[in-house]
Amino acid sequence: MLHTLRAVSITAAASAALALSVSFAAAQDLETFTFMFPVESVNQFHPFYIADELGFFAEEGLEVSFQDAGGSSAAIQQVIAGNADAALPAPSAFLNAVAQGFDLKWVYSYQYANIFTLAATAESGITTIQDLKGRSVGVSDLSGGEVPLVRAVLEEAGLTGEDVSLIPVGDGSALTVQALESGQVDAYSSSLFDIAAIQSRGIDMVTILPQEAQDFPANGVVVSAELLASDPDKIEGFLRAVAKGVVYAAANDERAFAMAKEIRPEEFEDEAIAAPNWEVARRLKTPPAALAEEPFGTHYLEGFQAYHDFLRQGTEEEGALPTDVDLSVALDSSLIEAANEFDRAAVEAAQ
Numbered sequence: 001m002l003h004t005l006r007a008v009s010i011t012a013a014a015s016a017a018l019a020l021s022v023s024f025a026a027a028q029d030l031e032t033f034t035f036m037f038p039v040e041s042v043n044q045f046h047p048f049y050i051a052d053e054l055g056f057f058a059e060e061g062l063e064v065s066f067q068d069a070g071g072s073s074a075a076i077q078q079v080i081a082g083n084a085d086a087a088l089p090a091p092s093a094f095l096n097a098v099a100q101g102f103d104l105k106w107v108y109s110y111q112y113a114n115i116f117t118l119a120a121t122a123e124s125g126i127t128t129i130q131d132l133k134g135r136s137v138g139v140s141d142l143s144g145g146e147v148p149l150v151r152a153v154l155e156e157a158g159l160t161g162e163d164v165s166l167i168p169v170g171d172g173s174a175l176t177v178q179a180l181e182s183g184q185v186d187a188y189s190s191s192l193f194d195i196a197a198i199q200s201r202g203i204d205m206v207t208i209l210p211q212e213a214q215d216f217p218a219n220g221v222v223v224s225a226e227l228l229a230s231d232p233d234k235i236e237g238f239l240r241a242v243a244k245g246v247v248y249a250a251a252n253d254e255r256a257f258a259m260a261k262e263i264r265p266e267e268f269e270d271e272a273i274a275a276p277n278w279e280v281a282r283r284l285k286t287p288p289a290a291l292a293e294e295p296f297g298t299h300y301l302e303g304f305q306a307y308h309d310f311l312r313q314g315t316e317e318e319g320a321l322p323t324d325v326d327l328s329v330a331l332d333s334s335l336i337e338a339a340n341e342f343d344r345a346a347v348e349a350a351q
Helices: 002-029 046-053 072-080 091-099 147-156 174-182 192-199 225-230 232-251 253-263 271-284 301-311 344-348
Strands: 031-037 062-068 104-109 116-121 136-139 165-168 187-191 205-207 220-224
Touching: 031 072, 031 232, 046 062, 046 232, 046 253, 062 232, 072 091, 072 104, 072 220, 091 104, 091 147, 091 220, 091 301, 104 225, 104 232, 116 147, 116 192, 136 147, 136 174, 147 187, 147 301, 174 187, 174 192, 187 192, 192 205, 192 271, 220 225, 220 232, 225 232, 232 253, 232 344, 253 271
Parallel strands: 031 062, 136 165, 136 187
Antiparallel strands: 104 220, 116 187, 116 205
């Protein structure tokens, strides 16, 4: 019996050592992929984190490193500088960078509804954009992705920078709440997630952003044209893992929520914020009816063109797009079909 137990122990130890060796070797073979989020949020970008948790990136030979750039423009700058393989910026930041001459490609559309909005406090009595004349609007930051949108909306309403003041008041934080409660600002523009956070603190907000602007597309995956040309397989693998994460989260909503909560517990401590944010995240990544049968990541060209044309209003000093961008060149669909080549049923049933 002693010899048998010893043999079993040795065999088990050898098997464990072999498994560890194989695991280590596999880890050594993984290629690092640095990805820049505009903000750090597992809730908002849960399909990416879930894809990592389920090993979808590893299956593509990638070890992904998620980083918070602190804004869409900053995320793009990291790609331009070569410090990141890809980023997930807002269209406004992407279009401005391309208009300035940077050779970037939008290779995968992730969110299809405008992530930014403009809302006024119910107490202010503001119900239209024209009502903002002589008032102050809070923004997350003067370089935030919502600023070009706000300036374009004001321009369309016949208002200028002299008519409305833009004041940085943070991204739905205590500083934002204080600015709204004290009357420092009468309205606020930022992401839908920041608005949800404010409303959870008891401040009643009324959306005044025109419906057309609410339907503009939001964040997508951006890479440099150089990397797309030199290593398309690397980007394709990343996008396939992302598409798998989107598929899994859509098919397993409750499980996905639980997984996201396990990954970043502190982000889900306040249920009054976490639950509505989760619903916003789900809504944003739902494609319009016109794309319902298209592969994941397909670009909504009509919406993108409308956003582009909207951002061309006003002057460059006011944040308007300085020149036209050829969307047939900037929006790249070369990897979308390949990124969707996987067993959907197997992904939905992944453990």
